[in-house]
Amino acid sequence: xxxxxxxxxxxxxxxxxxxxxxxxxxxxxxxxxxxxxxxxxxxxxxxxxxxxxxxxxxxxxxxxxxxxxxxxxxxxxxxxxxxxxxxxxxxxxxxxxxxxxxxxxxxxxxxxxxxxxxxxxxxxxxxxxxxxxxxxxxxxxxxxxxxxxxxxxxxxxxxxxxxxxxxxxxxxxxxxxxxxxxxxxxxxxxxxxxxxxxxxxxxxxxxxxxxxxxxxxxxxxxxxxxxxxxxxxxxxxxxxxxxxxxxxxxxxxxxxxxxxxxxxxxxxxxxxxxxxxxxxxxxxxxxxxxxxxxxxxxxxxxxxxxxxxxxxxxxxxxxxxxxxxxxxxxxxxxxxxxxxxxxxxxxxxxxxxxxxxxxxxxxxxxxxxxxxxxxxxxxxxxxxxxxxxxxxxxxxxxxxxxxxxxxxxxxxxxxxxxxxxxxxxxxxxxxxxxxxxxxxxxxxxxxxxxxxxxxxxxxxxxxxxxxxxxxxxxxxxxxxxxxxxxxxxxxxxxxxxxxxxxxxxxxxxxxxxxxxxxxxxxxxxxxxxxxxxxxxxxxxxxxxxxxxxxxxxxxxxxxxxxxxxxxxxxxxxxxxxxxxxxxxxxxxxxx
Numbered sequence: 001x002x003x004x005x006x007x008x009x010x011x012x013x014x015x016x017x018x019x020x021x022x023x024x025x026x027x028x029x030x031x032x033x034x035x036x037x038x039x040x041x042x043x044x045x046x047x048x049x050x051x052x053x054x055x056x057x058x059x060x061x062x063x064x065x066x067x068x069x070x071x072x073x074x075x076x077x078x079x080x081x082x083x084x085x086x087x088x089x090x091x092x093x094x095x096x097x098x099x100x101x102x103x104x105x106x107x108x109x110x111x112x113x114x115x116x117x118x119x120x121x122x123x124x125x126x127x128x129x130x131x132x133x134x135x136x137x138x139x140x141x142x143x144x145x146x147x148x149x150x151x152x153x154x155x156x157x158x159x160x161x162x163x164x165x166x167x168x169x170x171x172x173x174x175x176x177x178x179x180x181x182x183x184x185x186x187x188x189x190x191x192x193x194x195x196x197x198x199x200x201x202x203x204x205x206x207x208x209x210x211x212x213x214x215x216x217x218x219x220x221x222x223x224x225x226x227x228x229x230x231x232x233x234x235x236x237x238x239x240x241x242x243x244x245x246x247x248x249x250x251x252x253x254x255x256x257x258x259x260x261x262x263x264x265x266x267x268x269x270x271x272x273x274x275x276x277x278x279x280x281x282x283x284x285x286x287x288x289x290x291x292x293x294x295x296x297x298x299x300x301x302x303x304x305x306x307x308x309x310x311x312x313x314x315x316x317x318x319x320x321x322x323x324x325x326x327x328x329x330x331x332x333x334x335x336x337x338x339x340x341x342x343x344x345x346x347x348x349x350x351x352x353x354x355x356x357x358x359x360x361x362x363x364x365x366x367x368x369x370x371x372x373x374x375x376x377x378x379x380x381x382x383x384x385x386x387x388x389x390x391x392x393x394x395x396x397x398x399x400x401x402x403x404x405x406x407x408x409x410x411x412x413x414x415x416x417x418x419x420x421x422x423x424x425x426x427x428x429x430x431x432x433x434x435x436x437x438x439x440x441x442x443x444x445x446x447x448x449x450x451x452x453x454x455x456x457x458x459x460x461x462x463x464x465x466x467x468x469x470x471x472x473x474x475x476x477x478x479x480x481x482x483x484x485x486x487x488x489x490x491x492x493x494x495x496x497x498x499x500x501x502x503x504x505x506x507x508x509x510x511x512x513x514x515x516x517x518x519x520x521x522x523x524x525x526x527x528x529x530x531x532x533x534x535x536x537x538x539x540x541x542x543x544x545x546x547x548x549x550x551x552x553x554x555x556x557x558x559x560x561x562x563x564x565x566x567x568x569x570x571x572x573x574x575x576x577x578x579x580x581x582x583x584x585x586x587x588x589x590x591x
Contacts, residue, residue, distance in 0.1 A: 027105035030070045034105055037066035040079070041103075049094040052101060056086035059103070067107055068139040073170040073177060074108030111137040114176030118145055120183060122152045137177035142168070146181055153185050157218035159244065159254055160186035189219040189248065192255035199260050202236060206294035210234060211242070211258060212330025219254055227330075229365070231258070234325050236295040238263045265290045273586040277488045278479055279309020296324045306344065311488045313344030323360075331362040335372070346489060347503050348382035348471040356395065370397040376422075382471050383502035390425045391470070403441065407562035407588050410448045414439040422473075431464030433473050439591055451517040455591045457482070458541045459509040466493060466504050466537060474505025477533030477548065480584045482511050484531050485550025485569030487582070493537050493545070506535035510542050513591055517556065525563070527554035529590070530572065549573040550582075554590075562588040 023040045025031065035041055039055035039062065047055075056079045067075040079086040080102050082095055089095075116131045128148070130141045146163060153161035162184055169178040194213050196204045211227040224242050231240045238261045245255040270284040283303040291298045298320070305315040319339040327334035338355040358372020374393040380386065397418040403409040416437045423430040436458045443451040459475045466474065479488035493506045511533040519525045529552055536545030552569030567584040571577050584590075 023101045023103065025103045025105070027103075027107065029107045029110075030067065030072065030105075033066045033070050034063055034103075037062045038103065040101060049096065049098050050091075052081060052098050053086065053089055053091060053094040056081055056089075056101070057091065060087065063103070063105060065139075067105070070107075071110045071112070071136040071138050071177075072107040073111050073137070074172055076106040076108070078102075078104040080104075109175045111170060111175050111177045113137045114171060114174065114178045116179045118149050118179070118181045118183065120185065121149050122156055125149070125152055131179070142179055142181075146183075149183055151221075153183070154219070154221055157188045157190075157220065158185040159189040159219040160248070162186070187248070187252040189252050189254045191215050191217055191219055191223070192245075192249060192253040195245075195255065195257045197257065197259045198262070200262055201265065201290050201293060202260075202262060202295050203293050206326070207231070207258065207260070210295060210326040210330060212326065213242075213256060224256075227258075230325070230330050231260070233362075234289075234295040235297065236263060236289045237261060263289055271587060273480075274583070275309070275480060275488070275585070276581070276583045277310050278306065278584075279311065280307040281305040282307065291322070294324065296322065298322050309488070312346045313349075315341070315343050315345075317341035327359070333360045333362075334358075335360060335370075343472055345471075347492065347505070348380060350378050350380045350470075350472055352376065352378040352472075356393070358395070366400055366402055368399045368401075370395070370399075376470075378470065380471050382504070383500070384467050384497060384504070387427075389427055389429055389470070391422045391429065392425060394421045396420070403439075408558065409439075409441045409453070409589070410443040410451050411441055413441065422470075429464065429468055429470070431469060432462045433459070433469075434462065435459045447519070449519040451515075451519075453515040453517060453589070453591065455511075455513040457509065457511040460539045460541060461507040462539045464507075466495075466507055467497070469507065471505065474507065475509035475535055476505045477509065477511060477535050480567075480586070480590065482513075482531065483533040483548060483550045484513075484529060484567055484584060484590070485552050485571050485580075485582050486531075486533075486548050487580075491533060491535050491546060491548050493535060495537075506537055506545060507539050508536040508541040508543070508545065510534045510536075515554075515590065523558040525556040525558075527556060527567070528552075529554060529567065529569070531569075547573070552582075556589070559587075565590065 025035060025041060027034055038059050040052065040059055043051060043055060059079055060077055063077050064075065081089060082099055113131050113133055113135055116127060118127060128145055131145055150161045163181060164184045165182045167180045171178065191214055193215060194208055194211060196207045199207055210230050212230055213227045214223060228240050228242050231237055240258065240260060242256060242258045245257055248254055265288055267287040273281040281303065283301065285299055285301045288298045301319045303317045306312065307314055317339060320337065322336045324334040336357045340353050343350045354374060354376040356372050356374035358370065360368060360370045362368050372395050374395060376393060377390040379388045400415040403412040403414050418435050420433045439455045441451060441453050461469050461473060476489035476492050477483050478486035478490035492503050494501065494503050513529065513531045515527055515529045517525050517527050532547060532549040534542060534545055534547035536543055538544050549572040550569045551572040552567060554565065554567040556563040556565055565586045565588065567590065569582045571580055
């Protein structure tokens, strides 16, 4: 008896699953828009008869809206299911099976705009040309123009601007659409106090400082966006939502509220990079996002590089970085960094301690400038001898970033310029180290499958000769950061000092890296690259010196933290062209 019950139930379910084989759409115009709007046309083989009836009843409004969007205001719509108009079929009275669904749409004539009035608008604002008398009366253009008018008033401080009346009249005889929309600007509004919610460990006073919302100033949506960006930029909050409170207080003051969700205060991470010549690099960091209760960040990085490499010995470094947002203004950040390191390179060995402090200022969403003062003390061993020195530095930096992504850019460009004047305390070392890094990206196709990426670098030391400048301030070429395929720091300056041949870095550098990245699957890209570098013994790049080149292919696999990178390069200049192969593995694009 039980088996019979399940057999009957299965037959009933099978009967109810019968669906229409085809939903026919008949229209001589706007077929694409109608097809996109129809729910019936989107049903698949799993749909039941009730689904068809529900979709058909909803399609009347959806298809009419699609006609309005295309400028048709006299359309007629008929949807029949098994020959019966769908609007006459009760939602719960669907037939047991459906054999035919037909959508018949007669769009009628296409209307153009007649009399159009959206008022008042801010002084100097005119209606868009899309609303002109001979333009197609698409409904979306009306809503867009109204939204634009309201936003213009709000940008000027009228936060409560709204639509008070609207009248849209279709003149069928003339095939014209008349539009009359009345706006109410409301009063000129000023920002009120900012209330803070959701913060548990970051103080309310510091949240207000970081947000930098100008209390008492004229209302501006741009200021709201900027305040949200400042709070997100700290990295202390997982989510930030800044909204207006309901109603105005006395004096047309608009109170504001920000709702926060704090991120976990501590984070730990690590990284690995490998090169056949550079060896293995292991790094790790520890981060505290809210050290003192005011969204201060402390990050400690530890790195060991050159393990089993051919680049001298093993390098060690430990670096601490403390930042405090909203110091002397919401867009100015205070920083304090220190680093203890050993660089064991083929041409020199340096043990160094450096400390630096200063301010970083965000001038716009793209432009950031940085200025500081530092103290560096080092012991240096090279073919030129052994020396100890202490330098006072004044690092200056400006970064302009218009990339669409920091880890895997496909469009835009990036520019970073730095200048570091240095002078020794007690010895005759002084000069300026200049460096520039520019990158550009351009992609082709709707899916941006093919990306061309280019990088130009240049460097110069002015005021100090090769034997005077710190060894790690000099420039080399070769390796992952300059010319892939060439051995690490293989290009420098060869000279004779005191009768002996020595190799040092140069006082100028110019380099270029070119890549073509092709997306072959959703997360996999193939890369071809060509790099070139030149090192000189004058302070002007490209004036005098030797150059070399490298070329190769690569593979990228996209992850949530950036692409995993594999590059295989070989020498493209010199006596060993194509003979040696260098392998580079890391996370993130090469540039």
